[in-house]
Amino acid sequence: MRVLLSAYDSRGGVEPLVGLAVRLRELGAEVRVCAPPDEEFAKRLAGVGVEMVPTGGFVRDLVTGKTPPAPGGLPRRAAELTAAFYDNVTAAGQGCDALVATGILPAAAGVRAAAETLGVRYVYASYQPVSLPSPHHPPIPRPGRPLPPDVTDHQVLWERDARDAQDVFGEVVNAHRASVGLPPSAALRDHVFTDRPWLAADPTLAPWRQPADLDVVQTGAWVLPDERPLPADLEKFLDAGEAPVYVGFGSIPMPDPGDVARATVEAIRGQGRRVVLSRGWADLALVDDQDDCFVVGEANHQALFRRVAAVVHHGGAGTTTTATWAGAPQVVVPQGGDQPYFASRVTELGIGAAHDGPTPAVASLSAALTTALAPETRARATAVSEAFRTDGAAVASRLLVEPDGV
Numbered sequence: 001m002r003v004l005l006s007a008y009d010s011r012g013g014v015e016p017l018v019g020l021a022v023r024l025r026e027l028g029a030e031v032r033v034c035a036p037p038d039e040e041f042a043k044r045l046a047g048v049g050v051e052m053v054p055t056g057g058f059v060r061d062l063v064t065g066k067t068p069p070a071p072g073g074l075p076r077r078a079a080e081l082t083a084a085f086y087d088n089v090t091a092a093g094q095g096c097d098a099l100v101a102t103g104i105l106p107a108a109a110g111v112r113a114a115a116e117t118l119g120v121r122y123v124y125a126s127y128q129p130v131s132l133p134s135p136h137h138p139p140i141p142r143p144g145r146p147l148p149p150d151v152t153d154h155q156v157l158w159e160r161d162a163r164d165a166q167d168v169f170g171e172v173v174n175a176h177r178a179s180v181g182l183p184p185s186a187a188l189r190d191h192v193f194t195d196r197p198w199l200a201a202d203p204t205l206a207p208w209r210q211p212a213d214l215d216v217v218q219t220g221a222w223v224l225p226d227e228r229p230l231p232a233d234l235e236k237f238l239d240a241g242e243a244p245v246y247v248g249f250g251s252i253p254m255p256d257p258g259d260v261a262r263a264t265v266e267a268i269r270g271q272g273r274r275v276v277l278s279r280g281w282a283d284l285a286l287v288d289d290q291d292d293c294f295v296v297g298e299a300n301h302q303a304l305f306r307r308v309a310a311v312v313h314h315g316g317a318g319t320t321t322t323a324t325w326a327g328a329p330q331v332v333v334p335q336g337g338d339q340p341y342f343a344s345r346v347t348e349l350g351i352g353a354a355h356d357g358p359t360p361a362v363a364s365l366s367a368a369l370t371t372a373l374a375p376e377t378r379a380r381a382t383a384v385s386e387a388f389r390t391d392g393a394a395v396a397s398r399l400l401v402e403p404d405g406v
Helices: 011-026 039-047 059-063 073-092 105-118 154-179 188-193 232-239 257-270 301-305 317-326 339-349 362-372 375-387 392-401
Strands: 002-006 030-035 051-054 098-101 121-126 245-247 275-278 293-296 310-313 330-332 352-354
Touching (some): 002 011, 002 073, 002 105, 011 030, 011 039, 011 317, 030 039, 030 073, 039 051, 073 105, 073 154, 105 121, 105 154, 105 188, 154 188, 232 275, 245 257, 257 362, 310 317, 310 362, 317 330, 317 339, 317 375, 330 339, 330 362, 339 352, 352 362
Parallel strands (some): 002 030, 002 098, 098 121, 245 310, 275 293, 330 352
16 A cells, blocks of 8 residues: 655645555555755654655745745745646656545645546645635635625525636646646635545534535544654743743734833743744844743644643644644634634633734733633643644555545
């Protein structure tokens, strides 16, 4: 059994593939992963002995603006991603029995085309329910295509989303399909998603609601216990006093990172807490030389989040999942995409608070921290963590390997 997994995404989108790959290997499958060539992705996959096929450009450079905008804008970039994933997946997928695509539509379209060329099984997986059409929630706005504020019917909005996807990506994806001898797709989004996509999200944190037109298979989140030790200097800081508050925004390039760091540190100090500040792609840094703050780079979040009083973050699927699994109270400062959804779920579950707006200020963050640091929030976060399903990657791997898999 051979399986190829793919993602064009940030760290939070690649990490679940690590868990799925390891579980597939435990069932005797050979696994490769097509992912962006960023060094941190390659190191993480190499650390668990999984071969990575670098595909597409460096995500970090693209997100942080180090990669200049491509001539032709978004359609040109989409065409490049579709071709890159088609070429690499077709080559690396020779002899494979299944291809799994996650992440953004143009890259997944290349994987879907590769599966058609190779004549093998194809699965699309989402890490959050709001990426999939449903009458129970609106779509995430596509770049340059805001949702009309006067439309509240979710079905109408999803029909518009299908048209938007076709308008933005249809021409370049279909041009590529024609170049490799495949017929065009008049419904690109639905062609890529299929009528039976997988939802790799915990059903307590991010449930799929019925009825819906799609026959979604919710496997649970693809998580893998991370046994890596924390850096010695971080361990020393954690042991030196009361549990600190973690602040990190992952791959989000926060505007004015200096102001963000100052506001978050001041708000946390106002609660009488120490701070662990994650540098991240926003490049957050210390605001002074006081010994109640510590800056960390790459670290085992599973271990770290179990040692902190609360986690302040952007609300990406990966960070929210890890914090929920760790039982850490959360403050979510959503910037866009699926992050407002996860902010709302954290609030609804009573495991933290959604920050009011995308830019943390001392007063607004203090209010959210007051909720997150309350004893009842900690108790609720612990209870939800105990209900968290840790077998999502095992479930998905069995569905791929077993002959009667979905």
